[in-house]
Amino acid sequence: MKSFSLLPALVLAARVIAFPSYASLAGLSERELDSVLPTLGYREPAPPPGPLKDTSAKLVNDKAHPWKPLRRGDIRGPCPGLNTLASHGYLPRNGVATPVQIINAIQEGFNMENSIAIFVTYGAHLVDGNVITDLLSIGRKTPLTGPDPPPPAIVGGLNTHAVFEGDASMTRGDDFFGNNHDFNATLFDQFVDFSNRFGGGKYNLTVAAELRFQRIQDSIATNPQFSFVSPRFFTAYAESVFPINFFVDGRRNDGQLDMDAARSFFQFHRMPDDFFRPNGAKSAQGIERVFLAHPMLPGGNVGQINSYTPDPTSADFTNPCLLYENFVNQTIKGLYPNPKGKLRKALNTNLDFFYQGIGSGCAQVFPYGRD
Numbered sequence: 001m002k003s004f005s006l007l008p009a010l011v012l013a014a015r016v017i018a019f020p021s022y023a024s025l026a027g028l029s030e031r032e033l034d035s036v037l038p039t040l041g042y043r044e045p046a047p048p049p050g051p052l053k054d055t056s057a058k059l060v061n062d063k064a065h066p067w068k069p070l071r072r073g074d075i076r077g078p079c080p081g082l083n084t085l086a087s088h089g090y091l092p093r094n095g096v097a098t099p100v101q102i103i104n105a106i107q108e109g110f111n112m113e114n115s116i117a118i119f120v121t122y123g124a125h126l127v128d129g130n131v132i133t134d135l136l137s138i139g140r141k142t143p144l145t146g147p148d149p150p151p152p153a154i155v156g157g158l159n160t161h162a163v164f165e166g167d168a169s170m171t172r173g174d175d176f177f178g179n180n181h182d183f184n185a186t187l188f189d190q191f192v193d194f195s196n197r198f199g200g201g202k203y204n205l206t207v208a209a210e211l212r213f214q215r216i217q218d219s220i221a222t223n224p225q226f227s228f229v230s231p232r233f234f235t236a237y238a239e240s241v242f243p244i245n246f247f248v249d250g251r252r253n254d255g256q257l258d259m260d261a262a263r264s265f266f267q268f269h270r271m272p273d274d275f276f277r278p279n280g281a282k283s284a285q286g287i288e289r290v291f292l293a294h295p296m297l298p299g300g301n302v303g304q305i306n307s308y309t310p311d312p313t314s315a316d317f318t319n320p321c322l323l324y325e326n327f328v329n330q331t332i333k334g335l336y337p338n339p340k341g342k343l344r345k346a347l348n349t350n351l352d353f354f355y356q357g358i359g360s361g362c363a364q365v366f367p368y369g370r371d
């Protein structure tokens with residue numbers, strides 16, 4: 001019996017030894033935090049960078065940022081933008097970065113506008129990153145980079161389901177079907193098919209609107225756990241316009257993405273040869289057009305397919321401040337109910353940075369006090 005009572009301690013010890021510096025602390029119990037926190041070095045987070053001074057189009061697939069194939073142990077995930085920035089060395093090529101590195105990379109490499117860059121980066125970091133070490137993993141070790149032990153949820157990074165990552169992606173499957181992060185060739189074929197049918201062979205806003213709706217209908221019809229509430233409700237529509245705003249060469253700037261370029265980003269994390277970033281800072285321009293073509297209420301299936309039920313507690317496009325407030329009050333507070341000491345301080349600092357991405361229209365909320 002004695003050895004049996006030792007088991008929890010041994011399991012915990014194994015988890016501590018295995019705890020990577022980039023793994024998220026979100027959702028750990030007080031006991032787990034007590035054993036993990038002393039093993040991690042605290043790194044004071046630097047404030048988010050400001051906007052680029054020069055936002056003109058320029059060559060970004062340049063000599064200083066060559067695409068390189070994955071190495072053993074490199075991490076990639078569901079976001080083709082971040083995967084590409086890592087494979088070109090705008091982010092550390094291993095796929096683990098600080099929020100400041102991510103903001104600098106998405107601004108420099110893709111000309112993402114400063115406030116949305118801050119908002120998505122700290123939103124993701126607060127739920128999927130490690131706020132003590134200031135590191136965020138953009139996913140997990142890929143199949144190409146060698147055997148990866150079955151990952152416990154704690155090494156999910158951006159792959160972690162239902163906090164930032166969500167259902168009805170264009171080129172990644174729903175988590176319910178077992179892989180929410182790797183490029184899915186069948187889904188990309190549908191992306192091409194829709195681009196042929198609605199865009200004359202290019203992905204544009206007309207295609208984005210139809211494909212967004214199709215992916216939602218697919219999930220309603222096949223995924224009993226389909227969830228389409230805030231923040232996923234917003235990110236799904238935003239990500240539908242990102243390929244148009246960020247993956248079209250800045251010298252063309254015509255909102256028409258060709259299929260070779262699309263495949264290059266989505267599948268190979270690679271900028272086309274001679275690629276120029278967009279001309280001028282971009283965010284989610286076009287999102288209303290995609291939404292209004294087939295408006296949806298936020299909601300989800302309720303345990304069986306074809307049972308889509310609106311959720312009136314979710315934020316939607318009429319109340320964007322609720323996106324921020326619910327994310328802080330419910331998502332973050334739920335993952336960190338009672339942080340103390342350095343952890344509380346790190347959360348508060350990152351919450352302040354996150355709020356800088358919102359603009360002055362929404363009141364700041366302070367789940368852990370103001371200091």
Ligand code: HEM
Nearest residue numbers: 078079081110112121124165166169170171172239242246
């Ligand atoms: C200019 C910068 C960025 C671009 C061009 C970009 C592009 C995209 C696109 C097109 C998708 C949709 C993939 C699909 O539906 O198949 C996506 C998904 C995603 N992006 Fe990004 N992204 C950018 C920045 C970021 C940042 C800063 C973060 C977080 C730190 C992020 C996290 C994610 C995540 C977690 C997903 C997966 C969502 C899901 O499918 O559930 N992205 N991104």
Ligand SMILES: *[C@@H]1O[C@H](CO)[C@@H](O)[C@H](O)[C@H]1NC(C)=O
Nearest residue numbers: 173177178179184185186187
């Ligand atoms: C890709 O997505 C299709 C359609 O949802 C699915 O049937 C298939 O199993 C997925 N493939 C992989 C390798 O996950």
Ligand SMILES: *[C@@H]1O[C@H](CO)[C@@H](O)[C@H](O)[C@H]1NC(C)=O
Nearest residue numbers: 198199200204205206207255
């Ligand atoms: C998308 O392409 C199709 C085919 O060329 C065109 O009819 C449609 O107007 C385009 N939509 C946008 C928003 O550019």
Ligand SMILES: *[C@@H]1O[C@H](CO)[C@@H](O)[C@H](O)[C@H]1NC(C)=O
Nearest residue numbers: 322325326329365366367368
């Ligand atoms: C969030 O919590 C604050 C208190 O910390 C409260 O004033 C505010 O009304 C809450 N907002 C929502 C949407 O729950």
